[in-house]
Amino acid sequence: MPTNDKPVNGQENPSFFDRIDQTPPPPALESDGKHGTRRLARLRTAWKESWEEGGFLYQRWEEVFQARHASWHEVATWIKTAALCAGLSLIVMFADTAGGIASATLKGLSAVPATGASDGSGLWGTVDHPVRVFLADQAAHLSVAPAALYAFWQLTGLLGLIGGFFGSAGARLSWLLFGIGSLAMIWSAAPAGGRAAATGLAALMWALASIFALRGLTLRPIVHNHPPQYQFNPALHLHATIPSPTPAGDDLGPDNIHPLQR
Template sequence: MLAGISLIVMLVDTAGDIASATLKGLSVAPATGTGNGHGLWGAVDHPARLFLADQAAHLSVAPAALYAFWQLTGLLGLIGGFLGNAGARIAWLLFGIGSLAMIWSSAPAGGRAAATGLAALMWALASIFALRGLTLRPIVHNHPPQYQFNPALHLHATIPAPTPAGDDLGPGNVHPLQR
């Protein structure tokens, strides 16, 4: 049991190292055109940092803490979505939509569409893993149900006991206006 847990920890650590090396490699890729030289990852990450730093100025939270929370939300949404958690998948979708809005509003006007499009592509690629196994096909059950629904109306009426003949003509059975 302990060996299995340590193997999982080692695999997650290795996957994190691979992802970190890949993102660092992408961030130093030369930018073409009139870019700002931050690389592929920087074109997406820098506007998000600017947006969060601008918003943190109005809050009692440090920009670095806000940025770390944003990253943690994305990571938990990605991992939880991969594991099939519906709430994490919703968080992943909201994280992506919010990230695209942040990048659109903070990217320079000339590169706004390119930065947002690049972020949408990165998010779509990561969504392959986060939304793994999600299907929009309905589940069809072709077997008859175990319990049949049989509606029935049950009336419970009480019928008064019959009175002996001639008992209804007594003095207590006369209407007051007939006296």
């Protein structure tokens, strides 16, 4: 007989479906030709017996009630399985949603024209226009649109700034590479007369943004003073062998000399 629970008081605890098969139909319905009514009566009887103390559904409810105060290792296996399946479903749903948001953001950034949107006027135009011009010139020799290169450049800087603010090492490394690459592009594409000023202005703006991207980063060495895990206690152990005491009669040899008697 298959069971789905541990034995209770030395007896096997049948499952809910086993209860249905084992429950005899009511006497009034044994001669009835309506099998649906007889099946419903057996189902009702098995439902009531399963909720009695020691029944299958009663045990499941007790496991759910005790899971609130028990550790992970003490929780029933079927509860762990249900929790893991629910967690994996949430992770898949969140990953799919995040992928859709990232794809929509990338398409929106790609729709921005790489050139013509900035004429190089203003502080931001002085920095942004040389980058657009440089990417447009390089895209002419590559099988990629200038708008895609510019969108990828923007997305890298945005992710590096946000991820670096939250302390991600990879995001901070991306932010450093983003800044160095931007300065190189501005130096290469800026007008010759104002190349140094444009690059210096970009370096200052990147340094100000690094206050947030590199928040909490320090170059001071971190010294951890931990007590030693072992202790050395020098000690000298001397092992001396002490002879056992000799009986009083053995000092002068065999006891064959008697004292002088008067």
